[in-house]
Amino acid sequence: MWKGRFSQPTADLVQKYGESVSYDWKLYKHDIAGSIAHAGAQLRAGMLTEEEFASIRDGLLSVQADIEAGNFIWSQELEDVHMNIESELTRRIGAAGAKLHTARSRNDQVATDTRLYCRAEIDATVELLHDMQRALVTKAAEYAETMIPGYTHLQRAQPVTVGHHLLAYVEMLDRDVSRLLDCRRRLNVSPLGSGAIAGSTICLDRVGIAEELGFDAVTENSMDAIADRDYIMEMLFALAVVGTHLSRLSEDLILWCSAEFGYATLSDAHTTGSSLMPQKKNPDVCELTRGKTGRLYGNLTAVMVAVKGLPLTYNRDLQEDKEPLFDSVATVQLALRVNAEMVAAMKINTARTQAAVSDPMLLATDLADYLVRRGVPFRSAHSLVGRAVALSVESGTPLNELTLAQYTEISPEYGADVHEVFNLERAFALRTNPGAPNAANTARRLAFWQEKLA
Template sequence: MWVMWKGRFSKPTADLVQRYGESVSYDWRLFRQDIAGSIAHARAQLKAGLLSQEEFNAIESGLKDILKDIEAGNFSWSRELEDVHMNIESELTRRIGAPGAKLHTARSRNDQVATDTRLYCRAEIDEILGKVRHLQRALVMKAKEYADAMMPGYTHLQRAQPVTMGHHLLAYVEMLDRDADRLKDCRRRLNVSPLGSGAIAGSTICLDRHGIAVELGFDAVTENSMDAIADRDYIMEILFDLAVVGAHLSRMSEDVILWCTAEFGFASLSDAHTTGSSLMPQKKNPDVAELTRGKTGRLYGNLTAVMVAVKGLPLTYNRDLQEDKEPLFDSIDTVKLALDVNAEMIAAMTVNTARAREAASDPMLLATDLADYLVRRGVPFRKAHELVGKAVAMSISTGTPLNKLSDEQFASISNAYGTDARDVFELTKAFAQRTNPGAPNSDNTRRRIAYWEGILSK
């Protein structure tokens, strides 16, 4: 087997070392980026007079043929050649001969892998952004369907104040939009070309780095060869961004899980997005939501793994950096699938509007509105808070719903209460008064739905 460093060594690499050190079992997925980078590198060699036109044509044609074979599943990956780079270069040289052996002039696997992973992350971010938008569209569609469906909002998982299902679902649209912004920002930062940085200090054979960058769609070139080789900031950044996506999906999943319990009964998932029990025939389990919640832990673990691997490394390249790829690939695969399946699940979800409105009709949810009523009658808020607290205590002690306390009972607490105090508990009126931007007023919700429909239709 041809070995790239055979001139220095007199013994072959031990089988255990090959097994321990190979990365082709997972970095093979960089083949498109590796081939694109090699063609751009070869074109720069042609412009620099290091390759003849005939040699360049052979390299370009050979690499494109290899690309077709890999995509068709007709390429055999060799563990002995360690990684995606050497597998492709070795096969190219086998097919076209001497020109293939010239391809690696003025580059190292260090700048090669840095280029490949940046190109890979860029392409995956673009795909993930599309999937984020797809889930946002599903949420907006469902929010529009249930824009006026009243339900309790919760703090500390205790009923707090009434909201609508439309308003609640739009909260996740907002979160996902921040996720998209973070990913776009990460894409901008990573879109610089390290190719030409060599192993650590560039090369005495100077190629047109800017021309290579333009061909590969980079915005600029790196300005410090050591930083270019050692940098894994962009991988940590994308892993962080994906972990935050996971956090938001996990929180949404927890809401869905609660809504689907018999105790809440606010929503129901499609049979296509639930599973049954091997023992209990009545069960309908929200496995998609539960798996999303669980897989988020993997996203956190992947981020931590790379940060720990990088934190103690001296400049520049160390083999530890090979450990960045499996966590990267796993997080990307996990988030892409999670976004797809959650979009499908939300689109098929139904809401039990009657059950949700019944829960939202609990008069305790409007206790704060009662305090606002007293404030409008000239009572300082802290005093109003105390007076409403006393009304709540009376409601509980007498077993009388808060909205059914009599004029005499309210008056016994304070003469600040008028005979119109119970009007506060008209749910529709309470919603109509929530007109500030961001509040769950129906008009606000519908305006925001229209906004998102416009954004997401582009």
């Protein structure tokens, strides 16, 4: 493609080192769509005849059909997806194919392709996030009122419900959807027509091209349009946060499925065994999700480091944005599919959760609130309950089985109704603030998500 300037062919090692077609072939559909829109603008500008445009359009669509049928041979010598498609088009239709690249560069071409790719994959990922939310909402509805200990510092803290716990992840995933859609809005501008750096003296209808490709607008600075990879970094960040949320869910389920907790059981289809220990049932999906999240962080870091020192505009370093992007998209999408399937098949061991949530220590804060309602300042109430907890631990007597005399010996502020605090149903009913895990709040939020995700 540049033989006019050079007297020697590119060395084999340089070709191998610099090729990107082994992975950027994934952009083929977007490259072809962009080329057809570009050819349409050439037609409107009088640079192509109707026959030439039809030949280019039909030739590109025939190339796409061969790619999708697995009949296209990618050439490393042609470096990338763009030149492979253009070269094959020219071979098939002749001189008209050689006109296609007029008024564009591979710089604005690849910038357009990757924006189209990111837009499509954001849409696909959002749908998978909704599927994951649906699986969590369905499971939360099934166990909406199943009580379970909530934890801070991985120590039993206060009672919640399985429904409330799982809905926390639905909220997280909703923020992921919002982040991705916000990223989509920012990236949906067309750089095509920016050329290599400074546009072209052959001015095509950039707005018309943008509209045909579904962009909201065109970029306003040709140098920024070529150099910009913010949208890739932003998308990689959003995908990394999706991984964070799936990893946190994975850690919860790993703990819940352990013999020490025993709160949940994953299906045989979503667990593996041991080659040595026949009793093992390992939560490998959860562990792999937790591990793959590190790759998502690495991909984000790789692109940010590649971009951070680049002067304007295009530098070959930017070729290194594709593999991390493709890998993060594939990793997150597969993770969402398998985790949604796994959650849908999960069972909660309600007898075990009920036994765990019956620990009266979980209501120690409620006991402090009881004293506050009797006029005791919270810090004093906290201390008085701490003394009751210490007595419970020292005597081996559950907190709810300390006698009234023992409580009043600690403080006369404890009344005859002190033991009513340890009624779990009453404790949940008192949590009426929005966002608290009472039955009415959970039911309202379940109804909200069921309607939104329908």
